[in-house]
Amino acid sequence: MSSEIEELKKTVASLQKEVVRLSDLDEIRKLQYKYGYYLDKCLYKEVADLYADDADTCVEFLGGRFHGKDGVKRLYIGRFSKAFVAGRNGPVHGFLLDHPQLQGIVDVNEDGVHAKGRFRSLMQAGTHESVVGTHPRGLVQWWEGGIYENEYIKQDGVWKIWRLKYFPFWHATFEKGWSQTKPHYVPFLSTLYPEDPFGPDELIEQPMLWPDTRVVPFHYTHPITGDPVADDDLRAPEWGADISTAKPPLTLSAPKRT
Template sequence: MSDVEGRLEKLENRVGELEDINAIRRLHWAYGYYIDFNKAADVAQLFAEDGEVTFLSGVFKGHEGIFRLYGTWFQNLFLENGGEGPVDGFLLDHFQMQDIITVAPDRQTAKGRFRGMLFGGSHESREWKPEGLPLQFMEAGIYENDYVREGDVWKIKRLDYMMQWQGDYEAGWSKTVSHLQPLTECYPDNPIGPDYLLDEKDIRKTWPSRQDVPMHFAHPKFGALLLGQELKQ
């Protein structure tokens, strides 16, 4: 019986881990759909109360900072007079894929790596067009995120998006310099700025510069030895 009980306990833990992975995958995919249409309030609720976003070498902290990024900044950048989409003639579709999710042994925290692709821009018939935004553009980046369980619900603890490249659709990435550049000024001096900037040595230059995005997971050959230690860091 002790052998049966042990096997059942392992199976229960494995099933629970798989449920966690699916819940985190659903959480991140929901994030992608919400940012498609600039639903800033819905995005903020996906984060823990002390959650944060690292974007363009700036860190936006807590629900207030997260809403400043997705609401005050993005809603007013992409949509005339702010607000939510969808808006006729405006495209901002985010594709979230290639996820690798690693749940901690106690199932209270997790890490996830996703690849994101973005297609955006405006139809030529749209009267109002975002200033400084190409008419048609493509973008790709990598997420290395932290997640935390709040009660029975998984939330985003830290979302770290590292943009890898941008390309004007007509010219392609071979003839494009990123229209997004690292942030240089914090809130409140910059009303849409981050709460603080990364250290100078950690500043992430944008396309055509390239930088490594460290993986939270170990190579499969060594994972059994290193997994526990990595998740504690």
């Protein structure tokens, strides 16, 4: 009887652990989806509050890395707010900036405190013709496709964004589509803070943008073979060209601690 009780205890403990894991996965997905909903409406204070209060917290965007909670606020509450909504928190009439969060794949570490997630965004953005004379962007409409490879941390029982790495994979005007997008359609960040009051703390060595089609590395291995994708298969040579002529594979920056 005692052995049966011990087995039952082990089963219950295993089930409890699995329930926590599944709950964590759900909470992290909801966190990322809520991020997208706040970002849609330029609620940048709410976005910044989703990030962890941690020395290793950061955002990577368009070739720049913003460090810590101060860097997060500088990007969203400073740079984005000024550029899109005249410095306010919330939307302005006639400006569209939707960020759907799609295809979420989340993996929680064994420690139950750290996690990684990969998401896709297919953004629709632009202005209505009625605000051409008031919004600094004039009349414009564009598409954007991007990949997130993020890290999350649980603080005081609450999951928060720890290190958000967003790769805006391609841009396209609504009128001409992606086939005629000029290279470097959106310029990479190049001036650091404080020279640029809304600039990054550090520049990233490997920015990429369409028509560059290198693979954003996966945080996970193959679900069947257990193998990572080979480095050369992450590269994107010209049609028929030798792989040695292609740009190096992209890499995901590692946190200072795990």
